[in-house]
Amino acid sequence: MxxxxxxxxxxxxxxxxxxxxxxxxxxxxxxxVVMTPLPTPAPIVYSYDVTLVNLTQGQPISPAAVVLHNEGKLWTIGESASVSLEKLAESGDNSGVLADAMVLSGQGGAGILLPGASETIAVSITDTEPMMLSIAAMLVNTNDAFTGVNAMLLNNMSMGDSVSFTTNTYDAGTEKNSEMMATIPGPAAGGEGFNAERDDIDKVAMHAGIVSKDDGLMQSALTQAERFDNPTLMVTITRTN
Amino acid sequence: MKIKKLTLTTATALLLASGITTANAQQLEVTVTNLTQGMYYTPLLVSAHPASTSLYALGQPATSALQMMAEGGDISGLSAMLTTANANNIENPAGGLLAPTMSTTAMLTTTEGNDYLSLVAMILPTNDGFVGLNSWKIPTEVGTYTFTLNAYDAGTEANDEVITGGGAPGVAGIPAAPGGDGGTGGSGVAMTETNTNVHIHPGNLGDDDLTGGKSDLSNTVHRWLNPVARVTVKVM
Missing domain, CATH: 1.20.5 (Single alpha-helices involved in coiled-coils or other helix-helix interfaces)
Structure with missing residues (x-):
């Protein structure tokens, strides 16, 4: 109050x-103009609880990057992914996104979010009302798939307000979806994560899903168990302070 | 009396000056983004039209004009139908194919009564897949509205996934794979279309054999998940 x-x-x-x-x-x-002098106000903390539910059948989701910002976007459809986003999408490493220049305050997830599991990540900022919130996390049994929300506006949220939605899945466009064992870092394959080479279309797009060896891609290390459809994540954001 | 009239005139003048008019004509900026990684859109048809007409109905058979569009990318039939209904049409805003992840914008001035927005384009390479927006009520309130679209199957052609160049209605096969990544020698995925009404497209199957197998499409390039397009409408 x-x-x-x-x-x-x-x-x-x-x-x-x-x-x-x-x-x-x-x-x-x-x-x-007569101004009554104000007592020095206590610092204002804007806090948000971000609850994530992994909706997939068999795609563990990497520790999410949850960031508050007043400008910019984590990605743009049709444009090249930043190296930070490429690292997140190919290896699950959120450190680059959390350290992005546009980020005012960020918080990473505690660990891998298994299929069906939930996690609440608290993120806050002092004395600057943040305008936007973004989230990104990798689907780890893929070449370069990620999910999240991009520059969602927070300006209508009052304390106690809550908003819930689901997210779609994107392809960073930085690594071909070969689904080969050597190229997928998740537990279904145990292969390589980040590789600086960009051998795909080098534009962010929606992801076309996992083919798997069960559905005709013989070179794939993945099975029907890793297939997914949209949406892949349920997000609930609550302003707590 | 005189003063009253003058006040009224002034009020009207003020209304006109501030751009408020009583007519229902609207100025729209419609931006369509192809969200897929490997599918192309043929020339889009974007239209503001009255409630009395629509381009397709889910769960109903496609019209022959829709079939022309969905099987071969030919929007002339739908465009002619809309023109008869006094719609405001924009054809081919991208000036050709809309490549994966690309956007195009159509500026549309609507005449009174054309309160519904629709758009369609064939998705390549498919047999009769299309992206569609069907009779979206145009808001009267100025603002920016963003939503996504799904991929539909016209139900008029079996999804054999064989690239034959066949784009004419009733001719089997896929007209082309514009990305240059199509194959040959596919024996055919499906020989019949079981749902002959307009429905959600099940997606391409594809295979990993460029010169044989069932499909001429690639299972790592030509699949998609919904949604396939994002639409941003600025009501001005």
Whole structure:
């Protein structure tokens, strides 16, 4: 409650400031605006609980990167993936995304999120109201598939508000979907993660899914158990402070 | 009295000056993004039309005009039908194929009564797959609206997945694989179409044999999962 009131007060002050500035043109009445001095406010913490549910049959999901930001996007359909996103999508390494220049505050998941499992990741920021929240995580039994949400606007969320939705699956476009054992880092294959080479279309797109050796891709290390369809993740965001 | 009239005139002038009109004509900017990694769209047909007409109905047989579009990418039949209904059409905003992950924008001015937005394009390489938006009620409120679209099967041709160049209605086979990654020698995946009404496309099967197997399509390039397109409509 205190924060709401404080916000209103700030707004009032902001309006007064604008009034003052526009009054400056007359060259006089700056002193006419009486501002009651405020007590030094306690730092404002904006906190969000992000609950993830892995909806897939057999795709463990790598530790998610949950980030707050005021500009930018983690990816754009039709454009090349950043190296940070490539690393996340090929190996599950979220450190680059969490350290991205646009990120104001970020939090990684505690560990691998198994099929059917849930996890709540708390993310917060002090004194800056964040405008956007993004999430990215790899489907580890794939070449370069990831899921998440991209630059979702938070500006309508008040304290206690909650929003829930499901996410689709994207292809970083940085590694061909050969499904070969040597190229898939997840437990179904145990192969390589990140490789700087980009041998696919080098554009982010929607993922076409796992073919698997059970459905006609003989070179695949994957079976029907790793196949998935959209959506792959359920996300619930609650503003807790 | 005179003063009253003057006030009214002033009010009207103010309304006009602020761009508020009483007519239902709208200015739309429609952006379509091909979200797939390996599928192409043939020239899009984007239309604002009255409630009395539609391009297709799920669970109903395709019209011959829809069949022309879905099997061969030919939008002339649907366009002619819409023109008869006094629709506002934009044809082929991308100036050809819309490649994987690419976007195209159509500017549309609607006339009064054309309150519904539809769009279609064939998806290549498929037998009779298409991306569609069917009679979306155009909001009257100014704003940006974003949603995604699924891939449909016209139900008019068996999904044999054999690239024959056949795009005419009733001719079996896939017209082309524009990405240049199609195969040859496929013996045919499906010989009959069991659901002959418009339905959600089951997706391509493909195989890993470029010169044989059942399909001329590649199972690592030509599959997709829904949704296949994103649409952003700016109502201005």
């Amino acid at each position: 205190f924060f709401t009131q404080y916000k209103k007060l700030s707004l009032l002050l902001a309006s007064l400031t604008i009034f003052t500035l526009s009054g400056c043109n007359n060259g006089s009445d700056k002193e006419e």
